[in-house]
Amino acid sequence: MAPFKTFARAGVLALSLLAGVGMASAEQVGEVGVDWLGNDIIVEAITDPKVEGVTCHVSYFERGIIDRLQKGNWFEDPSNSSIACRQTGPITIGAIELDRDGEEVFRQGISLIWKQQVVKRIYDRKNDTLIYLSHKRQVQDGSAKMAISTVPLYGQQVTWTEGQPE
Numbered sequence: 001m002a003p004f005k006t007f008a009r010a011g012v013l014a015l016s017l018l019a020g021v022g023m024a025s026a027e028q029v030g031e032v033g034v035d036w037l038g039n040d041i042i043v044e045a046i047t048d049p050k051v052e053g054v055t056c057h058v059s060y061f062e063r064g065i066i067d068r069l070q071k072g073n074w075f076e077d078p079s080n081s082s083i084a085c086r087q088t089g090p091i092t093i094g095a096i097e098l099d100r101d102g103e104e105v106f107r108q109g110i111s112l113i114w115k116q117q118v119v120k121r122i123y124d125r126k127n128d129t130l131i132y133l134s135h136k137r138q139v140q141d142g143s144a145k146m147a148i149s150t151v152p153l154y155g156q157q158v159t160w161t162e163g164q165p166e
Helices: 002-019 066-070
Strands: 026-033 039-047 050-060 081-093 103-109 116-124 129-137 146-152 158-160
Touching: 026 050, 050 103, 050 116, 050 129, 081 129
Parallel strands: 081 146, 081 158
Antiparallel strands: 026 039, 039 050, 050 081, 103 116, 116 129, 129 146
8 A cells, every 4th residue: 555655645746846836845744544444644734935934734634545446536535624824933924915816825736637735825914814725626516625724913023025015
């Protein structure tokens, strides 16, 4: 099972590297086995490339080979995920997108081709808060499964390299 997972992760990493140039990269910091079928919960740390001092931890489910063989649908993992973002150092905010659609910070493939896990950053100007949204992107039947985390900037020593928006 381990060689298949290593091969699958390498393939997903290669695809996400091609698709995500200039985005944050994830560092796996935990892996919890959940059953005897080889299914795992993966925990990754993601640092925002345009916001120093903020780290997001994302967790998601990774199916093992036995589960893939039993249920078919060999080439993708479920859409469930969780995210928590916190200040982990002095905050310096670079040139971030300020519109309501936000900016994609991280993207990785969770299927052979079509499904991606995405983290977007949205700045809530009124409440002076960074919002991080984790969701899945699919070609068809988009996923409604998502998770959200916020990093309040109010009362914090924050440096804006492009000047704080008003």
